[in-house]
Amino acid sequence: MSFPASPAPLDSPLALDARLPVRPAPYECSLPSAGLILVDEINGFCQVQGGALAPQADNAQVTRMVALSDDVARCFSAHARPLLAFIDSHSPGVPEPPYPAHCEQGSGEDELVAELAWLESDPHATLVRKDCINGYIGAIDPASGVNALQEWVGRQRLKTLIVAGICTDICVMDLVLTLLSARNHGLLGEVSDIVVLEPACATYDLSAESVAALGLPAPAIHPQRDAHHIGLYCMASRGAIIASQLRIQA
Numbered sequence: 001m002s003f004p005a006s007p008a009p010l011d012s013p014l015a016l017d018a019r020l021p022v023r024p025a026p027y028e029c030s031l032p033s034a035g036l037i038l039v040d041e042i043n044g045f046c047q048v049q050g051g052a053l054a055p056q057a058d059n060a061q062v063t064r065m066v067a068l069s070d071d072v073a074r075c076f077s078a079h080a081r082p083l084l085a086f087i088d089s090h091s092p093g094v095p096e097p098p099y100p101a102h103c104e105q106g107s108g109e110d111e112l113v114a115e116l117a118w119l120e121s122d123p124h125a126t127l128v129r130k131d132c133i134n135g136y137i138g139a140i141d142p143a144s145g146v147n148a149l150q151e152w153v154g155r156q157r158l159k160t161l162i163v164a165g166i167c168t169d170i171c172v173m174d175l176v177l178t179l180l181s182a183r184n185h186g187l188l189g190e191v192s193d194i195v196v197l198e199p200a201c202a203t204y205d206l207s208a209e210s211v212a213a214l215g216l217p218a219p220a221i222h223p224q225r226d227a228h229h230i231g232l233y234c235m236a237s238r239g240a241i242i243a244s245q246l247r248i249q250a
């Protein structure tokens with residue numbers, strides 16, 4: 001099985017790719033030692049008009065991400081391989097600067113998108129709620145210090161981590177960069193490959209006009225294709241494997 005069926009060409013601005021090259025390639029994934037991590041594929045980020053940080057109209061990159069994540073997740077589950085899904089979930093009234101209020105508990109925004117809601121009752125899935133961008137940090141119980149992500153990686157004796165989700169340059173990137181340091185620091189047991197499945201990642205689009213209309217500062221401008229590319233570049237340049245396709249060996 002391959003996900004997607006043929007390697008996805010990278011839809012990045014050519015001038016950016018020439019200067020900050022990203023070269024996604026098919027990745028041969030040995031399923032018996034792999035775990036899948038899905039980041040924030042929830043209503044508040046993925047459902048059209050699902051919240052302040054959700055797409056306001058159908059978005060091809062987000063649609064592609066959810067469909068492919070669902071395909072890969074079903075393959076992992078069918079082979080009894082572990083999945084971990086992060087869910088951005090904030091206490092009501094507690095802001096997460098610099099973002100507008102989003103994914104508050106009880107709002108429905110902090111629930112998996114409809115296509116992935118089956119994970120809630122899947123025996124192979126672990127759901128981890130977090131109240132910050134970086135899932136590695138968000139997985140730490142502040143009271144006990146126990147890290148649910150680290151514990152999951154160790155318990156499952158994982159050697160390969162496949163990562164997908166939203167946003168490529170925010171929650172996915174912070175997690176992957178931290179995973180790379182954690183691996184190099186000996187915190188991730190036998191993990192060797194940290195793989196980002198590019199066509200199963202997405203980010204959002206916020207135009208200069210929208211930013212001006214919302215009264216936000218200039219760095220809030222967020223062109224989707226550029227930001228996605230920059231996220232991939234930062235992860236690739238730190239040692240993550242950027243995959244255009246997963247070739248599964250069961």
Ligand SMILES: [Zn+2]
Binds near residue numbers: 103
């Ligand atoms: Zn958040």
